[in-house]
Amino acid sequence: MTALIALVRKDLILYLNDKRALMLHLLMPIILAAFFGSLFGGAAETRTSKIEVGLVMLDQSDNGKKIAAGLKADDSLKILELTDAEAQARVREGKLAVAVMIPQGFGEQAGNALFGGRDKPRLALYYDPSQSTMLAMVKGLLTQQVMQVTSAAMMSSAGGPNTEKQLAELRASNASANDKAQVGEFLVSLKKFQDQRAANAAQPAAGEVPVGMSVPYTTQDQALSSGPKYNAYAHSFAGMGVQFILFMGVDMGIGILLARSLGIWNRLLAAPVSLTTVLAARVLSGALIALGLMCAMFLCAMLIFKVEIGSVVGFVGIALCFSLMTAAFGLLIAAFGKTPEAARGIAVFATLILVMLGGAWVPSFLFPEWVQTATLVVPTRWAIDGFDAVTWRGLGLAGALAPMAVQAGFALVFGGVAIWKFQRDQRA
Template identity: 75%
Template sequence: MTALIALIRKDLMLYLRDKRALMLHLLMPVVLAAFFGSLFGGSPDKGASKIDIGLVLQDQSPIGRKIAAGLKADDTLRVVALSADEAQAKVRAGKLPVAVVIPDGFGQKAADALFSGRDKPELPLYYDPSQATVLAMVKGLLTQQVMQVTSASVMSGQGAGTTARYLAALPALDQRNPEQAQLGEFLGSLKKFQDQQAATAAAGAETSKADAPSGMSVPFNTSEAALSSGPKYNGYAHSFAGMGVQFILFMGIDMGIGILLARQFGIWNRLLAAPVSLTTVLMGRVISGAIIASVLMCAMFACALLIFKVQITSVVGFVGLAVCFGLMTAAFGLFIAAFGKTPEAARGIAVFATLILVMLGGAWVPSFVFPQWMQTLTLVVPTRWAVDGLDAVTWRGLGLEGALLPMLVQLGFALVFGGLAVAKFLKDQRR
């Protein structure tokens, strides 16, 4: 037992003396987690950012100006008025995701096409190819504004001329099919309403704002409620989980490469020549590696708690996950050392394998945005369980019950990696 403690103490002291390793394994994940956390939405107290769009208003008709005013009044948009050349230049340079052009005569043409469906005017949209999602959002908001303003214009007294043209375009009464007959009745009633409004306006009477036609609009309002078992969603919680998993796995690679270097320089043989068993030496490596990994994870999340207001809803669950993931990482490092032929070859393969594990585990991009088949496939990846477990005890607020299965999976992978590594070391020792 004394020999095991001495081996663990030796590994911990050597690691703490390596300032480069400390900076790589602690400082870098905190910096990258802060960056990715801001991309994932930041803290829950941060307001939603607006979408910047350019607006080229070439149609100075009342309809064109009202569409522009509606876009500017939308809470989700930040509209910048530009010329056509400026809009194209900014979108092409990546300074604006989308630019909307309301061409000259658009309002009248849109009103004319509202019921006929013919000769629809085009509404040019310039967009950055990397911002297709933003384009879809802007198209939805634009559709709402155009429909509301255009239909309000047609329904008002100013739309009498448009309605008259609709009626004139219909066949004679005795030649209309049932659909055209119904449309004619509707347009006739609308024309009477418009004439009445026009007569009222001509007589000098004021129409109240409540009586003025407001046009077609979305017939409902949404009431959003973000639901989780614990605190509000915090983008930094997931990013610290992902970056913590990634850099601690890199620490496991360094541990495995360290054993290969010790083999290469003969230090490993001298260590095994001491009055300690191979099992004790391997246990010392695993325990010291697990301690380092667990402490690193706790230190990273201490920064997350103090600086970025991440909340841990189950301290026991979090510590359990940190310890189990630390054991899996240490066993992974031992696995690299057992099956690596040279430090150079093992490092390249191990780094590639780690990046694949991190990518599929949802450390860079949350796994819930993966396609369903990929979400199912990545359940065989240990990092997926580690990240999901850390999410469970932070922003999801699931408590200890949300961490138990990820802890068991991590221990299972630790046994697999460790068992294979020990079997290989014992086989090599007998040769």
């Protein structure tokens, strides 16, 4: 036991004296976690940034101006009025995701096509092909404004001439008698309503919403979780912490290979210390370093980015099990690595795959369903889901038990295979 403690103490002192390793394994994940956390929404009180949309306004009619005013009033949009050439140039350069060009006469033509469905005016939308999601969002908001303004205009007294025109077109069309009768009845009723408003000189009072179509509902948005409010930094710190601690495990394995190639490993084994003791010391020291790094990163997340840990016991349990798995992973690399150079390339590639499939870069719930199912055999997926469970999801110790068990299972498998390989090589 004395030899084991001495070996663990030696590894810890060597690691803490390596300032470069400390910076790489502690400072870098904090910087990247802060970046990704802000990218995916930041803390709960952070407001979502507005979507910048270019607006080329060629239609100066009342309806056109109302559509533009409605877009500018939308809380989710930031409208930039540009010329057509400027809008296209900004989209091509990637400085703007979407731009809308409202052509001259659009308001009148949209009113004519509202009921007839013919000769529809065309809106030009310029968009960055890498931002197609933004295009769909802007289309929906634009549809809402155009329908509301156009229908309100058609219901007003000013829409009378347009209704008369559509009645004349309906009578001259090739539609069936039944369709003509039904649509004609609707248009005649609309014309009577318009004439009545014109006779009464009815104008909307200040603040009065004009008669017209609008979205027939409002939403009450309520974010639900069992624990603290959602904080994107919690997930990003979990993902970046898992990534860089895995790289620390890779470095540990490469360090064993370097010691073996320099003959240090043989001199160590020549001492009155068993191979199992040496390997156990490496695993324990690596796990303690990993546990300390993870706790330090989340302490920074709590102090600076207001990340809340719902279950401290669950967090420590997951961090400990993941640390043991990482140390065993490094030992596995050392057991099967032929040379430090060859092992480093394969280990870094394997680590990146584990991190990517674990949801460290992009949350796993965004993966296709079959990928989400496949990643259940990836230990990093359980680690990140476990950290999410004990932080913003607030699932407590119960939500941490399964991730802890899976991490401990992988640690036993990796460690067992690595020890078997070391003992086999020693006998050979």
